[in-house]
Amino acid sequence: MTGERDVTVSMTVNGVSRQRSVAARTLLVHFLREELGLTGTHVGCDTTQCGACTVDMDGVAVKSCTVLAAQASGSAVTTIEGLSFGVIQRAFRAEHGLQCGFCTPGMVMAVRQLLADNPSPTEPEVREGLAGNLCRCTGYQNIVAAVLAAAASGAS
Amino acid sequence: MYPASFSYLRAASVAEALDVLSSSSDDDIKVLAGGQSLLPMMKLRLATPGVLLDIGGLRPSLGAVSVSAGGAEFGALATYRSLLSDPGVALRYPAMTDALRVLADPQVRARGTIGGAVAHGDPAADLPAVLLALDASVVLARSRGSRTVALDDFLLGAFETDLAEDELVTGLSLGPALAGQAYEKFEQPASHLPLAGVCAVVSLADGVVSRARIAVTGVAGRAFRALAAEASLTGQEPASAVLAAAAALIGEDAPRPLADIHASGPFRVHLASVLSERALRRAVSRASVGSQ
Numbered sequence: 001m002t003g004e005r006d007v008t009v010s011m012t013v014n015g016v017s018r019q020r021s022v023a024a025r026t027l028l029v030h031f032l033r034e035e036l037g038l039t040g041t042h043v044g045c046d047t048t049q050c051g052a053c054t055v056d057m058d059g060v061a062v063k064s065c066t067v068l069a070a071q072a073s074g075s076a077v078t079t080i081e082g083l084s085f086g087v088i089q090r091a092f093r094a095e096h097g098l099q100c101g102f103c104t105p106g107m108v109m110a111v112r113q114l115l116a117d118n119p120s121p122t123e124p125e126v127r128e129g130l131a132g133n134l135c136r137c138t139g140y141q142n143i144v145a146a147v148l149a150a151a152a153s154g155a156s
Numbered sequence: 157m158y159p160a161s162f163s164y165l166r167a168a169s170v171a172e173a174l175d176v177l178s179s180s181s182d183d184d185i186k187v188l189a190g191g192q193s194l195l196p197m198m199k200l201r202l203a204t205p206g207v208l209l210d211i212g213g214l215r216p217s218l219g220a221v222s223v224s225a226g227g228a229e230f231g232a233l234a235t236y237r238s239l240l241s242d243p244g245v246a247l248r249y250p251a252m253t254d255a256l257r258v259l260a261d262p263q264v265r266a267r268g269t270i271g272g273a274v275a276h277g278d279p280a281a282d283l284p285a286v287l288l289a290l291d292a293s294v295v296l297a298r299s300r301g302s303r304t305v306a307l308d309d310f311l312l313g314a315f316e317t318d319l320a321e322d323e324l325v326t327g328l329s330l331g332p333a334l335a336g337q338a339y340e341k342f343e344q345p346a347s348h349l350p351l352a353g354v355c356a357v358v359s360l361a362d363g364v365v366s367r368a369r370i371a372v373t374g375v376a377g378r379a380f381r382a383l384a385a386e387a388s389l390t391g392q393e394p395a396s397a398v399l400a401a402a403a404a405l406i407g408e409d410a411p412r413p414l415a416d417i418h419a420s421g422p423f424r425v426h427l428a429s430v431l432s433e434r435a436l437r438r439a440v441s442r443a444s445v446g447s448q
Contacts, residue, residue: 003163003207024164046157048196060266066195132261
């Protein structure tokens with residue numbers, strides 16, 4: 001057994017079954033963006049630090065630049081396009097939790113996980129919970145305010 | 157960034173994974189668990205394996221976490237996230253929970269595995285210090301048997317371990333928990349990796365330290381026990397001056413500390429010394445609460 005350089009990847013993305021034959025080295029984020037055209041998931045640092053590529057994989061937020069599409073085969077993936085415009089997004093808008101918006105899809109996906117794990121976080125818990133997401137515009141203050149507002153209005 | 161091209165295999169069972177490892181003529185086969193260290197290295201082309209053997213699908217058989225009064229067994233594929241949410245780990249091995257809370261970030265913790273952390277041999281990983289202080293053993297399997305090796309013997313140097321090419325890390329085991337444990341780190345803010353991290357485990361009996369284990373990560377080519385500091389504590393009352401004197405001995409067991417653009421060798425030793433004192437204080441305080 002020597003393995004395959006091309007693999008058939010099947011996964012459910014935002015509720016729709018998808019299948020493609022791709023190079024084994026294809027990362028999940030590139031599978032989503034380039035194969036499926038779901039460009040809401042961003043590539044920021046590409047080094048597992050910034051979290052702009054965060055998606056939900058089988059119910060847990062992960063960095064899709066650090067998962068092979070092949071590893072995600074058989075999984076259910078939710079991207080920012082799969083969410084309705086809900087409490088979290090409304091809180092980001094109300095609190096001005098974004099400026100350029102590049103980090104926002106990853107922030108929203110990470111906040112979704114944060115509030116699922118801890119529906120009533122303290123401010124330090126919000127900051128710890130967003131340790132994997134970088135924003136170069138806001139200084140985080142309004143992002144943290146948005147998360148606290150979303151929690152107060154019952155995001156989870 | 158893409159990794160260099162490789163052939164991909166997804167193991168359907170532990171037996172199949174071991175079979176692939178033992179029969180492969182490829183000496184550049186790498187096992188992929190959570191991939192949170194290996195994939196970044198492959199994207200930077202610091203690792204270019206020809207074959208990637210994905211064992212991620214084996215979580216049902218290699219992902220269990222079992223903690224009791226007698227000790228703990230962790231499957232190699234137990235994620236940091238699953239360990240962090242395990243009440244048994246928090247109750248009996250609070251130093252692990254200390255480390256897991258500050259290890260990388262939530263998304264990385266969702267994928268990264270304890271077996272991967274040990275097999276990878278990163279000199280700046282958090283958990284090896286904790287596991288070394290808790291006297292962990294590594295369980296290794298190969299198609300014709302298995303063996304258990306003390307973590308202290310398994311770690312050889314930076315990214316070097318005693319793992320043979322046909323072996324798979326299948327789990328870790330810990331002995332009975334000791335009362336007072338704590339982990340402290342000073343992190344590089346972008347990577348969250350410790351410039352120095354220290355785990356202290358202290359037992360008290362009749363008001364004196366009956367046993368102390370201190371392990372340090374981020375400072376040398378591999379996580380190491382601070383034997384001189386440990387020895388200075390045994391039989392002593394855990395007074396502030398005693399803990400400070402022990403912490404000052406950390407450098408004795410790190411004769412050639414790591415140095416890079418983030419921190420010089422002497423600075424890392426200094427950090428380890430400060431962190432040792434903090435970890436010892438918290439460990440002693442937890443041991444005192446636990447013995448009441």
